[in-house]
Amino acid sequence: MGGDKRNIAVRFFGGAGNYTEVLERLCTYVLTEGPTEAAVLEWLKSNTRATSDDGIRRRLTFLEGLGLLDRDGDSVRLTQQGMAWLSETDPAVLYELLSSTVYGFDTILGALLDGPKTDAELGDAIASEHPTFDWNDTSGPAQHRGWLQSLGYVERSDGVNSLTDRGRELARRRTSAYPSLEQGQFYAQTDLEDAFDTSFGSYIKGISPRTADDGELAYIIVKAREDGPYGDEIDGDRFTYIGEGVPEKGDQQLTGANGALLEQADRSTVPVYFFYQPADSDALRYEGLVDVVDAEYVSRDGRMVYQFTMERLGLEPAEFEALSESVSEGIDDEDDEPPLTDDGEAFTAVQRRVRSSAFPKEVTAAYDGQCAICGKSRESPSGTIDIEAAHIYPKRANGRDKVQNGLALCRLHHWAFDTGWLAVSDDYRVLVADRPDLEGYEEFAALEGDSLTLPADEDRRPHATFLAAHRERHGFESP
Template sequence: MSSRGPIRDLAIGEVLTQEEVESVFDTKFGYQFKGITYRNPSAGRYVIINANEGAIYKDEFTSETELTYDGEGEPEKGDQMLTNANRAMVEAEHEEIPIYLFTSEDGLDEYEYEGLVEVTDARYENELSEDRMKYKFDLQKLGLATWDEYLAAATEVKEDSEEPLIEKPEREDSSQLKRSAAFKRKVRSAYDYSCAICGSERRSPIGNPEIEAAHIYPKSKGGRDVASNGIGLCKLHHWAFDVGWFAISDDYEVIVGDSEEIATPDEVLEFEGKNIEVPSEANKSPGELFLREHRKLHGFE
C-alpha cells in the first residue's frame, strides 16, 4: 500500500461518511468535505476531490469514466485565485500526483469512492454566466483503486516488450487506461516537455506544456504503451507525423514525404535530413521496430 494518500486501501464503490474519509486519509476537512483538498506530507503530495452535481457545483460526468470538474470558488469574490490545490491539479496533468475521487449528493453524509483519476486537460477560462475567470479540469477515471497499481503500470511503460505490436483492442479496459496515463507522463518527461523535431517548449497561460506524447506506431493499430513507442512532439509535428508527412530513420534522421497534389508543409520540410532530439536514457529512445513499422505504414519503405 502506498503512503501517498490513504492509510488503508480503498475499494472502488466503497461508501464512507465524512468522518470515515477523514480517518482513512488521516486528515481533517473542517466543516465540510467538498471541492479539492491538497495534502503535501513528507511521503509525497496528493489530492482528494469530492465531485458534486448539485446546486453549488457544476461538476458534470460526460461519460461513465469522464468528468469535467468545476472550480466553484465564490463568485462575489471575482476571478478564482490559483490556490495550492488548483496548482496541484494543473501540475497533475504532466506530473505523477495521485488524485483520489469521491462523489456525493447534496445533504447526504455519504461519499462514494470512484478511484484514481488523471487530469486530461486543465484550463483557466471565463465563466460567462458569472462574468469571471475560473479553473476547470477534465478528469478521466483510471479504474484503479490504489497508487501502487498506477506505479506498477508506470513500470510496465518503461520496460521493453517481447510483443511490441498487439491486436487492436475493441475498447480500452482499466489496465490499458492506467498504462495510457503513465505513458503520457513518462514520454513527455523523457523529452523535457519539448518537441523532438523543432524543440518548441510552448506552455499555456497556466503553465501546462504543449508537448504531446505521440505513439510512433499508432495505438489504434496495436502499438503498445511502452516508452520506446513514444516520442515527444508539439501539436503541429504530432499531426504531421501521424498523417505521414514525415518519418524517422533508425539513425533518428527526419525523412520527409511528398504528395503529387499538395505541397509539403514548410514547417516539416525545413527539418528534412536533420536529427531529432532523443532522451538521455537509451531505453526511452524511439525503438527501431516502431520506427520501421511507422515507415511501412506511411509508404516510406
C-alpha cells in the same frame, strides 16, 4: 506470534527456491500424523539432508515464531494459521507471516523495484533502512532472499536477484506511498490526515488537490456532501459533480481546484479519491478512486458552473500506479520484434484509459520536454509548454501505450510526423518525404538527416519495430 521481531530469517531445508515445497510436505505430515518432536526430527532427517538435531530445532522454533507450528510438550501440531496456509499454500499468506515476524522483507522488495541487486546490495539496503541492527551476518540477505525465491517473488541468475512479475506486483502494493483505505468505511478528518500524512486545515474542502515535495500534483481528494450547496448527483458508478464555487458568488471561476479536475478530464495522471459525507455525520465514507471522464462549463440554476462527470474506477491506488508505470517499462530484448498493438484482452477499458493518460506524461518526461526533431521547447505566454506526445505506430490503429512507441514533438513536427511528411530511420535520423511539388517541402527538407534528440535512458528510446512500421505506413523506403 509472540516475542520480538527478528532481524534475520532462518533458512529452511531444500535449498533456496525450495523452502515452501519442503515446508508443505512437513506441514502435511504434522497435520495427518500428529507427531512427537522426536518423530518430526526423524522425518526431516529422512526426507531432507538435515543431520543436526540442534539445526532442526532452530528451524522448528522459527516456524513456531511465524505462527505455523505449535509445540506443546513433546507434541507438534499445526496452528490455525498453519492450516490456513496449507489449505491453499497461498504465497501471500506466508509472506505476511514472514514480513510481520522478520524485519527487512519489504525493504528488499522496495530495493528490487529499483532494479536487480546482489545479496550484498540487498544487505546494504536493509542496513540502511534499519541502522540499529548492527548487521554483521553476511548470510542474512541470502536467507531473506531464499524465502522470497521459494514464494515465487524473486528469481536469481548469475548471483543477481530480480523481481518476478508476481514479485513486482507485491512490491508495488507493499511499498506504495498511497494510504490504506477500505471502500465503504467511514473516516474522521484526523484519520484521513494520518492516512495521507497531511493537514487539511479546519475542514476538508470539496476539491483538495495535493502536491508532492517537488511541487507536482500527487493526488486529488473530492468530497460530496448530502446537504451540500452544489446539488451533486451521486447515483451508481457514474455521476455528476459540480465544481468549486458557492451560488452566492455567482458564476464559478477557474480556481486551482477546478483546474486540477479539468486536467484529469483530459488525462488521468494522478489518483482521485472520492468521499461522501452524509448529512447526519461528520465522518466521510470512502467511495474509492474515480475517473473524471468529462468536464463542461454549463449554465445551471442561473449561473455558470463546472460540471464534471465521474466514474468509479474499481482500482486500488497501487494498481493505478502500476498501470501508469507500465507505460515506461521495457518491452522486449533488443533483438526481439515486439507486437505493434496490445493484446485485446490484456487490459480492461478502465485500465486502457489509465495507461493512455500516462503516455503523454511519460513520453514528454523521457525527452525532458524537448521536441525530438528540432530540440526546442516552446512556451506560451501563459506558461504552457508546446510539446506533445506522438505515437509512432498510431493510436487509432491501437498502437501500444509504451514510451518506446512514442516521440515528444512540438505541434508542427507532431503534425508533420503523423501526416507522413517526416519519418525516422533505425539510427534515429530524420527522413523527409520526397514531395518537392507540395507547399512546405523546403522547410521540412532542411531537416533531412538530422539526428533526433533522444532520452538519456536507452531503454526509453524508440524501438526499431515501431519506427519501421511508421515508415511502411507512409511509404518511406527502409534506410
